[in-house]
Amino acid sequence: MPPIVDFHLQPQLEELAKFLRQHLSVRRALLIILANCSVEYEGRSASHLGEGDRLIIIKPDGAVLVHRPWGYSPVNWQPDSKVLEVFMETKHNSEKVVVIKSVRARPREVLLIRISKAYLVAAAQGLEDSAEFVEYLDERQIRDILASHPEEIEPGLRIVRVEKPIEPGFIDLYGIDSQGNNVIIEIKRVTANVSAVKQLKEYVDAFKAKNPHTRVRGILVAPSISKEALLLLNKYGLEFKQINIEKLYRKYFSLEKRSTQKHASILDFIEKAALGSR
Amino acid sequence: MHIVFFDARVWRYVISAISKVIEEGVFVIDPDEGFRFRAMDPSHVVMVDLRFPRDSFEEFDVTEKVNIGVNLEDIAKILRRARKEDKLKLGYESGKLIVAFSGRGYREFRLPSLDITAEQLPEPQLEFKASVRVMSDTYRDMIKDIELIGDVLRFKASQDEFVVQSSGELGEAEIVFTRESGSLLEVEVEGEQTASYTLEYFSDLSGAARVADAINIRFSTDMPALIEHELPQGAKFSFLIAPRVE
Numbered sequence: 001m002p003p004i005v006d007f008h009l010q011p012q013l014e015e016l017a018k019f020l021r022q023h024l025s026v027r028r029a030l031l032i033i034l035a036n037c038s039v040e041y042e043g044r045s046a047s048h049l050g051e052g053d054r055l056i057i058i059k060p061d062g063a064v065l066v067h068r069p070w071g072y073s074p075v076n077w078q079p080d081s082k083v084l085e086v087f088m089e090t091k092h093n094s095e096k097v098v099v100i101k102s103v104r105a106r107p108r109e110v111l112l113i114r115i116s117k118a119y120l121v122a123a124a125q126g127l128e129d130s131a132e133f134v135e136y137l138d139e140r141q142i143r144d145i146l147a148s149h150p151e152e153i154e155p156g157l158r159i160v161r162v163e164k165p166i167e168p169g170f171i172d173l174y175g176i177d178s179q180g181n182n183v184i185i186e187i188k189r190v191t192a193n194v195s196a197v198k199q200l201k202e203y204v205d206a207f208k209a210k211n212p213h214t215r216v217r218g219i220l221v222a223p224s225i226s227k228e229a230l231l232l233l234n235k236y237g238l239e240f241k242q243i244n245i246e247k248l249y250r251k252y253f254s255l256e257k258r259s260t261q262k263h264a265s266i267l268d269f270i271e272k273a274a275l276g277s278r
Numbered sequence: 279m280h281i282v283f284f285d286a287r288v289w290r291y292v293i294s295a296i297s298k299v300i301e302e303g304v305f306v307i308d309p310d311e312g313f314r315f316r317a318m319d320p321s322h323v324v325m326v327d328l329r330f331p332r333d334s335f336e337e338f339d340v341t342e343k344v345n346i347g348v349n350l351e352d353i354a355k356i357l358r359r360a361r362k363e364d365k366l367k368l369g370y371e372s373g374k375l376i377v378a379f380s381g382r383g384y385r386e387f388r389l390p391s392l393d394i395t396a397e398q399l400p401e402p403q404l405e406f407k408a409s410v411r412v413m414s415d416t417y418r419d420m421i422k423d424i425e426l427i428g429d430v431l432r433f434k435a436s437q438d439e440f441v442v443q444s445s446g447e448l449g450e451a452e453i454v455f456t457r458e459s460g461s462l463l464e465v466e467v468e469g470e471q472t473a474s475y476t477l478e479y480f481s482d483l484s485g486a487a488r489v490a491d492a493i494n495i496r497f498s499t500d501m502p503a504l505i506e507h508e509l510p511q512g513a514k515f516s517f518l519i520a521p522r523v524e
Contacts, residue, residue, distance in 0.1 A: 148321055159320055160301040165395045176301075210393040265322040266520040269502045273404045 007122035013088070016118045017098045020086040023123040024058075030127055031058040034120040039066055039076045043109025049075060056100070056113060058084065060127075064102045064111060078102045078111045089114070136249040139189045143172050145252045146187065146221065150175060152248065153221060153241050157183060167206045169199075181215040182207065189245060192222035197232045204238065279344060279370055281307065282337035283330065285510065286366035286379055288489045290357040292507075292515050295485035296326055297350035304394055305346040307370070312338070316399050324479050325399065325518045334511035336365070346375050347394030353377065356387045402518055406496035406504060408435035408471035411464040412455060414490040414507070420453050421484045424477055427451040430522060432474045433497055435467045440495075444477070463492060471499045474522045480505075486515050497521075 023029040033056040039049040055067040062081035065074040082105035089099045100113040150157040156178025164174040173185040186200040204218040218238040225240050303317035312332035318325045356377050369376035378386040424431050428446030440455040455461040490507035497503035506516040
């Protein structure tokens with residue numbers, strides 16, 4: 001389902017309070033407020049920020065951020081809120097303000113945002129973001145780089161097949177080394193553990209069962225390997241090849257490299273043509 | 279099951295050429311469709327498609343569809359043993375691929391079928407704005423000429439000529455095909471079309487042109503090219519290659 005977005009331009013303070021309460025009661029909304037406000041904070045420290053135009057963000061998990069119109073970091077923030085309250089308050093000069101109060105339980109910290117004039121308020125329900133944040137390369141990208149540059153694993157190695165299906169699953173890379181041995185390669189982007197070794201062993205065994213008269217090597221490719229995994233690997237007669245993911249990224253994948261890529265995949269053209277003819 | 283083709287040399291040159299680009303794949307033999315092999319190179323730049331229709335075979339004894347996983351280099355090595363006037367027999371028996379030559383005597387080879395699942399490759403539905411037809415030896419000469427100079431070839435087609443260019447550190451080359459000179463059998467182009475491709479794939483696959491009658495080159499500006507080889511008996515070998523993106 002697409003997110004539901006609701007907003008008010010130049011809301012009256014009463015409207016703003018009602019809008020915020022309504023969306024905070026549902027809790028899962030992401031709120032954005034552009035307003036003139038002052039901020040008070042008390043907790044491990046204490047601060048006061050006078051009136052000014054600010055961008056206020058309240059996230060569905062209770063995180064609160066107050067941004068000035070410049071700079072990348074918020075001037076005030078609350079990592080999470082145990083309680084989020086909205087109420088009207090009358091100042092000494094009988095001027096009314098909307099107060100957003102965020103209380104963090106541990107450590108106890110209180111943030112009070114007093115809004116005297118609102119320019120915009122918006123709420124979005126049901127925003128989805130489950131993507132993983134990947135540093136440098138994900139496993140599939142490492143696999144594709146090594147498929148086109150098998151010399152990074154060892155000289156003379158030729159890759160025959162990417163994602164070769166075999167009984168328990170898929171072999172990341174399958175190739176032939178300079179001696180004519182079959183090589184089964186399992187790639188991990190983090191420290192290889194015992195289960196990675198067992199997985200590789202399964203593939204090697206399955207391959208041997210299907211091709212009983214061939215010589216097979218199994219190589220585990222990862223940035224590092226745990227002690228237990230290395231012991232098991234040696235016991236099984238398998239090999240470990242260390243790779244530096246940052247180096248692979250800089251050498252083959254950085255934005256500059258990608259923009260001068262020589263070929264697009266033929267599949268991209270076929271898919272585009274298929275879409276166009278539909 | 280078994281199938282017999284009248285000239286083993288056709289298979290020899292085509293499979294040998296494909297084996298330079300693709301290591302392994304699946305031979306599909308279908309009682310209605312005949313023989314088909316489709317595969318993509320590991321870098322996904324080229325997709326090859328080899329078809330021998332049912333009727334192209336002298337004998338075609340196939341009752342059910344068979345998929346035979348093969349290492350192309352292994353098959354190519356055997357097929358290189360084909361001599362003039364050898365017929366080729368392909369068979370499949372209890373997990374083994376049979377490759378046999380019958381001419382002067384009968385020579386049979388058996389290879390274990392590899393455990394490979396046929397890749398689900400899409401059927402390309404590309405439209406090409408330029409279509410050029412040349413004799414196969416003209417095509418092979420063109421590749422050899424370009425090989426002297428660069429590693430990229432550039433196709434340029436207009437109403438009445440087809441030009442292949444290349445430039446490299448060594449210099450530049452330009453080969454012009456026209457109808458008048460007889461080098462161009464047919465040309466059909468919308469406006470002017472130009473695109474560049476990596477020569478290496480053309481060189482590797484050019485062996486297949488030895489047994490082709492004519493070659494159809496189809497492409498559009500900065501789009502893939504389809505190189506179709508018309509083989510004897512209505513068989514066809516084609517490859518689709520992605521353009522170079524500069």
